[in-house]
Amino acid sequence: MRIALLLSAGRHRVSGRPAPVPVELQALRLAADLAQTHGGQSGGTVTGLHAGPEIGPLTDALGHGLGHLVHLRMPAEADPAPALTAALEAGGYDLILAGRSGQGGEDTGLLPYTLARALGRPILADAAALAPGAEAGTLSVEQALGRGARRRLVVRLPALVTVHPAAPAPLPFAFAGLRRGQVEMREAAPSAPAPHEVEERPYRPRPKLIAKAAAGASAAERLKAATVAASGGGKLLVDPAPEEAAREILAHLRALGLIAPR
Amino acid sequence: MTDLALLLSLIVLAMLVIAGALAARRARAWRIGRAARVDWAAGLMALPKRYLVDVHHVVGRDPYAARMHALAAGGLLAGSSLALIGLIPALGDARLFWWLTALAFAAAFAGGAMVGRRRYPTKPARLSGGRFQILPFLLAAYSGGGFLVALDASLGGALRPLGLLGLAFAAIGGIGLALQIDRGPMRHAFAGAAHLVAHPRPGRFMDERATALAPLDLDAPRLGVAMPEDFAVNRLIGFDACIQCGRCEIACPAFAAGQPLNPKRLIQDLAASLQPGGTNAAYAGSPYPNARPVAGVGGPGLPIVGEAAMIHPDTLWSCTTCRACVEECPMMIEHVDAILDLRRFQTLELGALPAKAAAPLMELRYADEPGGRPLTGRTDFAAGLTLPLMAQKGEAEILLWLGEGAYDLRYGRTLRALVTLLQKAGVDFAVLGAEERDCGDLARRLGDEAGFQRLARANIETLARYRFARILTADPHALHALRNEYSAFGGTYEVVHHTAFLDELAATGRLTLGALEAARVTYHDPCYLGRYNGEVDAPRRLLDRLGIARLEMERSGKRSMCCGGGGGAPVSDIEGERRIPDIRMGQAAATGAGIVAVACPQCSAMLEGVTGERPAVHDIAELVLMAVEKAGTAPARSAQVPA
Numbered sequence: 002m003r004i005a006l007l008l009s010a011g012r013h014r015v016s017g018r019p020a021p022v023p024v025e026l027q028a029l030r031l032a033a034d035l036a037q038t039h040g041g042q043s044g045g046t047v048t049g050l051h052a053g054p055e056i057g058p059l060t061d062a063l064g065h066g067l068g069h070l071v072h073l074r075m076p077a078e079a080d081p082a083p084a085l086t087a088a089l090e091a092g093g094y095d096l097i098l099a100g101r102s103g104q105g106g107e108d109t110g111l112l113p114y115t116l117a118r119a120l121g122r123p124i125l126a127d128a129a130a131l132a133p134g135a136e137a138g139t140l141s142v143e144q145a146l147g148r149g150a151r152r153r154l155v156v157r158l159p160a161l162v163t164v165h166p167a168a169p170a171p172l173p174f175a176f177a178g179l180r181r182g183q184v185e186m187r188e189a190a191p192s193a194p195a196p197h198e199v200e201e202r203p204y205r206p207r208p209k210l211i212a213k214a215a216a217g218a219s220a221a222e223r224l225k226a227a228t229v230a231a232s233g234g235g236k237l238l239v240d241p242a243p244e245e246a247a248r249e250i251l252a253h254l255r256a257l258g259l260i261a262p263r
Numbered sequence: 264m265t266d267l268a269l270l271l272s273l274i275v276l277a278m279l280v281i282a283g284a285l286a287a288r289r290a291r292a293w294r295i296g297r298a299a300r301v302d303w304a305a306g307l308m309a310l311p312k313r314y315l316v317d318v319h320h321v322v323g324r325d326p327y328a329a330r331m332h333a334l335a336a337g338g339l340l341a342g343s344s345l346a347l348i349g350l351i352p353a354l355g356d357a358r359l360f361w362w363l364t365a366l367a368f369a370a371a372f373a374g375g376a377m378v379g380r381r382r383y384p385t386k387p388a389r390l391s392g393g394r395f396q397i398l399p400f401l402l403a404a405y406s407g408g409g410f411l412v413a414l415d416a417s418l419g420g421a422l423r424p425l426g427l428l429g430l431a432f433a434a435i436g437g438i439g440l441a442l443q444i445d446r447g448p449m450r451h452a453f454a455g456a457a458h459l460v461a462h463p464r465p466g467r468f469m470d471e472r473a474t475a476l477a478p479l480d481l482d483a484p485r486l487g488v489a490m491p492e493d494f495a496v497n498r499l500i501g502f503d504a505c506i507q508c509g510r511c512e513i514a515c516p517a518f519a520a521g522q523p524l525n526p527k528r529l530i531q532d533l534a535a536s537l538q539p540g541g542t543n544a545a546y547a548g549s550p551y552p553n554a555r556p557v558a559g560v561g562g563p564g565l566p567i568v569g570e571a572a573m574i575h576p577d578t579l580w581s582c583t584t585c586r587a588c589v590e591e592c593p594m595m596i597e598h599v600d601a602i603l604d605l606r607r608f609q610t611l612e613l614g615a616l617p618a619k620a621a622a623p624l625m626e627l628r629y630a631d632e633p634g635g636r637p638l639t640g641r642t643d644f645a646a647g648l649t650l651p652l653m654a655q656k657g658e659a660e661i662l663l664w665l666g667e668g669a670y671d672l673r674y675g676r677t678l679r680a681l682v683t684l685l686q687k688a689g690v691d692f693a694v695l696g697a698e699e700r701d702c703g704d705l706a707r708r709l710g711d712e713a714g715f716q717r718l719a720r721a722n723i724e725t726l727a728r729y730r731f732a733r734i735l736t737a738d739p740h741a742l743h744a745l746r747n748e749y750s751a752f753g754g755t756y757e758v759v760h761h762t763a764f765l766d767e768l769a770a771t772g773r774l775t776l777g778a779l780e781a782a783r784v785t786y787h788d789p790c791y792l793g794r795y796n797g798e799v800d801a802p803r804r805l806l807d808r809l810g811i812a813r814l815e816m817e818r819s820g821k822r823s824m825c826c827g828g829g830g831g832a833p834v835s836d837i838e839g840e841r842r843i844p845d846i847r848m849g850q851a852a853a854t855g856a857g858i859v860a861v862a863c864p865q866c867s868a869m870l871e872g873v874t875g876e877r878p879a880v881h882d883i884a885e886l887v888l889m890a891v892e893k894a895g896t897a898p899a900r901s902a903q904v905p906a
Contacts, residue, residue, distance in 0.1 A: 013629040015637050020629040061628070064614065173621035174628065175614030176713040177486055 002045040004032045005094040006067065007085070007113070008059050009051070009103035019057040024100035026065050026171035028164035031131045032098050033066040033172060050088055052081035052189060063182025064174040070182060075189040082112065084189035086119040096140060097161045101127055110163070117161045125156050127165035264355035267426040268346075268416035271409060272355070274434050275347045278441040285445040286453045289503065292537050295563050299463065299495035306460035313459045313468045321593040328508070331381065335374025335402060336452075342367035342409050358417050365413035368406045375402030389509025391527075393547030394447040401443070404436025446545070454503035455594050461497040463597060474586065474795040475747035476603060479611075479712040487607030487710065491536045491563050498601065502534040504594040507548055511588035511598065516825040516847075517581040517832075521840030523551040524581035526588035526598045532573045533601060536561035543573060551578055553839065568605055579605055580617050581837045584708050584830030585790040590821055603710065610710030617835040624711050631700035631718065633834075636670055639697040644675030648682050651693040658730035659693035661685070661764075664745065666738030667701060668864025673871055677864070677882035681737055681761055684888055688773040692735065698725050704740040707748070709831040716752065719744070723754035737761040737884065739791035739863045740829070746796070760792055762802040762862050762883050769808050769887075777893025778810025779886065785814045785856035785878070787847065787870065788823035789863035797821065802862055802883055809890045814854040824850065828865030844869040848877050860886060 006029055011022035029047070036045025049062050052073040063070055073084045089097060097120075102110035117124035130143035134155045144152045145165035156162070218226075236253075238246060254260045323329040345364040349355040379399030386392060411429025415422040443449040466473030479486060488494055511526035512518050518525050528551055535541040543559040555575040566572045568579060579602060588598045609615045616624075626635035642650055642665070653662065663685070668674035685692050703718035722745075726734075734756050736742050746758035759767075768774045786802055793799045799820040806813050818824045827833070827843025848870055851859045859878045861867045870880045 013635075015635055016630040016632075018629055058629070066614075170618060170621070171625075173610075173614040173616050173618070174625060175610070175612060176481070176711070177612040178614065 002036060002096065003092065003094045004036055004045060004047045005089055005092055005097045006032055006047060006049045006062075007051075007097065007099040007116075008049050008062055008070075009100070009112075010053050010055070010057060010059065011104040019055075021059055021061055021065075022100050022104055023171065024102075024164055024166050024168075026062065027166065027168040028098040028100055029062055029065055029067055030170070030172050031128065031164060031168055032096075035096075035131050035133070048092065048094075050085060052084050052088075053077065056184060056186075060182070060184055061174060061179060063184075064176060064179035066172040066178065068182065070184045072184055072186045073189040074186055075192070078194045079189070079192050080194065081189075082115045082119060083192045085112075085116055087190065088187075089116065089120060095158045097122075097159070098128075099161065099163045101163045101165055113161055113163050120161070122159055122161055123156055124161040124163070125154060126163045127167075128162045129165050129167040130169075131162070264349065264352070265416045265420040265423075265426065267412050267420075267423070267430050268349060268355065268361060270430055271412040271433055272346050272350045274430075274437050275343045276350075278343070278437045279347070281438065281441040282444045282449075282453075285442070289445040289450070289454070290457070293496055293499045293503075295492040295537070296494050296496035296499040297492070299461070299497045301461040301497055302465070303460065306462070306465070309465075309468060310456065310460050313462075314456070317468050318459070318593055318595065321591070321595070324591075325510075327377070327381070331374055331377035333374070334370050335378060338367050338369070338371025338374055338406060339402070342371050342406065342413075346409060346413070358419060361413045361416035365410050365417055368410035368413055371406035372403060372410055375399055375406050378402055387509075388549055389513055389527075391507040391509070391546070391548035393545065394443060395507065395547070397439075398443070398448050401436045401439040404432040405440055406436070408433030408436055448506065451504055451506035451594065454500055455506070458497070458500045458504035458594060458596070461500055462595060463495065463497050463501065463600065467595065472747075472795060472797050474743070475751070476600070476707060478716065478751045479607060481713055481716065485608070486611040486712070487609070488601075488604040489566055489568075489608045489612070491533070491561070491565075491567065493608070494533075494601070494604065498597070498604075499537060501594075501596045502530050502537070502601070505530045505534065505596060506594060507531065508593065509548060510591040510593065512549055514587035514591045514822070514824075516583055516585060516587065516827060516843045517837075517839070518552060519824075519841070519846055520827070520843045521552045522581035522837050523554050523575060523577050523839075525549055525551050529574065529578065529601070530596060530598060532561075533567065536565070536567050536573050537563070539563060541573075551575075568609060574605070576609065576615065577837050579609065580620070580835040581832070581839070582830055583790075583825045583827055583832040583843070585825035586794045587790070587822070587825060590794055603708070606708075606710030607712055608710075611712060616709060617837070619836055620709050620831055620834045623834055624706060624709060624714060627701060627703075627706055627711075627714055627718070631721070632670075633667065633701060633705050634670060637697075638699065641665055641669045641699060642694065642696050644669050644672075644678050645682060648679060649686075650682065650696070652696045653693040653729045653731075654696065654698065656693045659691050660732050661690055661692040662726070662729065662731040662734045663692050663694045664702075664734050664736035664738070664741050664758075665694055665699060666736055666741040666864060667705075668738055668867070671864060671868060674864045674867050674882075677737065677867065677884050680882070680888040681765075681884040684765060684768070684774065684884060684891065687891060688768045690768070690773075693729075693731075695725060695729075700725070702738075702741040702744040704744050705831055705834070707744070708829065709835070719749050719752045719754070723749060723752055726754060726756070732757070734758045735761060735764050737862070737864065737882070739789040739796070740865065743791045743795050760796075760798060760801070760862070762792075762805055763798060765884065765887050766801045766805040766808070769805065774887070774891055775894045776808050776810075776887065776890040777895075779890050779893065780810065782809075782811040782858055782886075783814060783854075783856045784809075784811045784858045784860050784886070785816050785851050785854045786819070786860045786862075786883075787816070787826065787851065787866055788820060789861070789866050790823070790825050790829055792862060793823055794821050802860075805883060805887065806860060809886055811886075814856045816850045816854055818850065826861075826863075826866040826869040828863075828869040833865075833869070842873075844873050848873040851878055858886070 011020050013020040032047045036047050049067045049070040051059050054077045056072045099113040127145045128142045129145040132141045134141045139155050139157050142154050145167040354360045408429040411425050415426030464473040515526050531546050535543050539562045541562045555577050557575045558571045561573040568574050582602045584599050586599050623633035627633050703715035706714035742758050742760050856878050859880050860883050862883050
């Protein structure tokens with residue numbers, strides 16, 4: 002199984018120094034485990050791909066279990082998608098892994114989707130565990146949902162999968178792995194600069210929005226508004242009849258005022 | 264010379280030949296080790312002093328064992344040598360000569376009896392059984408037999424029947440002893456001598472503490488130790504020097520806590536790994552507590568650590584690097600160095616360190632701080648105090664190294680006390696503030712030598728920018744790194760611990776101390792201050808200035824017990840039966856003290872974590888501040904208040 006891992010230029014959340022993105026190192030662990038234990042008779046290979054001006058401390062991924070790292074060198078303002086698409090197509094990978102979101106600029110969570118569209122491959126978000134599917138050429142993905150829920154999905158390879166922070170911790174760093182590993186530098190074909198300017202600001206956690214009750218409402222109403230919004234609300238239907246499901250959806254949309262009342 | 268005496272001399276000669284051949288075979292096994300720079304000539308010259316002074320200084324802590332060993336070893340060597348030179352006709356024909364020989368054998372017999380008395384009827388748990396249990400009989404047979412033959416010879420053959428009996432015993436006992444030389448208890452005799460000659464830390468025999476870890480060449484083909492041949496030759500000799508007396512296992516805090524570490528067993532496993540097709544089956548001492556199952560096979564070219572090898576990884580990560588085993592070892596074996604060499608391979612080559620220990624090392628790599636906290640937050644503890652910054656002053660008499668404890672809320676109180684004291688005494692000091700990185704102690708003890716060297720070089724570069732006379736720190740781990748381990752990377756500093764510095768301030772009258780009446784205090788020595796740096800007097804002197812009743816714990820000074828906080832043990836978190844700090848706090852409570860005085864952020868955190876009713880934990884700096892404040896409220900000062 003040939004696995005590609007997308008690595009973005011991250012920064013440490015406190016020191017702000019260049020650093021690998023933790024969730025991408027978690028993706029690396031999933032890839033390494035998959036390649037090692039379920040690689041099949043040919044064994045698996047994991048290749049790291051980074052598109053950008055500098056490789057920097059991303060070479061540390063070699064210490065976390067990556068055997069081979071490819072650096073597609075390009076100017077900082079260039080759009081990484083075309084170069085990555087070309088490299089991924091040429092590499093003939095069965096599985097492409099990425100973090101669910103990067104930490105800055107153009108490495109946002111959108112890039113895997115852009116690549117999936119360009120490559121014409123399915124994409125599956127938020128994997129917490131990977132295993133080969135029962136059928137050859139498929140992959141069983143455990144998807145992380147809210148509040149610790151998990152959903153098992155099977156995807157036909159080749160595919161793109163993004164990894165969720167709920168995946169197992171990265172393999173510990175081994176200095177000798179970094180020493181042994183190879184970085185292959187390729188000049189990326191010139192591409193147009195990224196389509197739009199993005200304003201970069203440090204991340205600031207914001208308080209969750211709490212639904213407001215109308216002005217002058219009683220304390221009980223304000224409490225109800227706050228708790229109902231926080232608990233998500235809605236109605237859970239398990240395996241409903243199609244008729245009933247359609248009726249419920251229409252009723253919900255009507256309640257939201259999105260379609261005209263009957 | 265009687266014919267029996269001649270036969271005794273020939274038996275000794277035969278013993279010598281057998282022992283020589285077996286020892287040579289074992290010594291050949293050592294040659295698989297890496298070459299080490301050893302000054303053999305100087306070592307040989309120093310051997311008598313190292314043996315008679317340094318070794319016996321340690322052995323003498325158990326007076327029974329010292330007398331036992333002096334009689335058994337001295338008598339055996341003297342009797343055998345005399346019997347051998349009895350082959351010279353002029354000596355062999357002198358009755359007085361055989362009388363002397365009989366005396367020497369009698370001494371050996373007394374020693375052998377003491378060996379037996381110690382092991383029978385009940386063997387203390389720390390001593391090994393197996394071949395060791397036969398030893399007193401072999402000693403008694405050989406020395407008793409030798410005595411009878413020599414006595415007979417001294418009387419000109421008057422006791423021939425007794426002499427014959429003696430000769431038979433001497434032959435059985437003597438050859439039996441000689442056969443023990445390569446794998447049995449007698450191995451310590453020749454391997455121990457070789458170990459003392461080629462000791463990897465010769466400074467220990469020259470009144471140095473010699474406790475700094477040797478830097479690792481990060482360009483070496485293999486980092487750390489995976490197989491027996493990765494150890495240096497003189498390390499392998501050291502493992503063979505072990506006599507399995509078990510003093511290390513009594514001292515080991517991890518052993519006491521029921522974690523799977525027993526330093527004696529570890530050394531035996533390493534020695535067994537030297538033998539092709541070696542197994543740990545012959546070992547007959549205490550096991551690793553709660554031992555994790557391992558295959559127990561090894562040999563040259565085979566890995567030492569792993570479930571399919573000799574030593575389980577949990578054994579390696581249980582060590583707190585407190586050096587108590589090294590301090591207690593009469594053969595001067597360096598257990599902690601061996602553990603560190605093995606850890607280095609696990610961490611640097613395999614990345615196989617405990618999962619919880621990997622996270623702090625990762626934070627260190629990108630944030631220079633194991634908790635991933637901002638370096639600017641290091642001075643947050645001093646909110647409300649004026650903390651002069653080196654970056655603003657450029658020079659100061661004292662550079663105050665805050666260390667990792669600064670981030671800890673409890674320990675912040677200690678540092679506040681220290682800073683207040685410095686200000687009261689008018690000391691010209693400054694801190695590095697956000698420029699101070701972690702000293703790298705944690706990384707180094709967890710085997711991450713690459714991380715340590717990076718941090719050491721970065722800190723040395725920062726320190727080179729400023730002018731200061733001395734570095735003051737309250738953290739013995741930082742003190743050890745800065746004082747002893749940075750010098751290998753070009754940073755040589757005079758580093759003083761806050762207990763020594765406050766003692767100095769009090770002695771020169773820069774701090775006026777009041778008396779803390781009625782306080783009963785016991786002092787817990789930090790390993791990295793006491794054992795690693797030999798500083799056990801200054802903290803006690805300082806405490807005595809406070810007018811308190813100072814009580815000593817059962818284990819104190821250089822033989823103190825670890826709090827469990829060193830060597831990355833808190834982050835490795837290997838499961839045991841008890842917690843080390845609970846054991847130590849029990850010892851403190853047993854003195855009847857109301858306060859345990861500490862002098863280290865790790866000890867402070869570990870001992871404060873003990874639950875239930877227990878003595879209060881205070882850093883010495885806090886106690887000194889209390890005494891200074893007491894002095895401030897004394898009547899002498901109230902007279903200055905304007906009327």
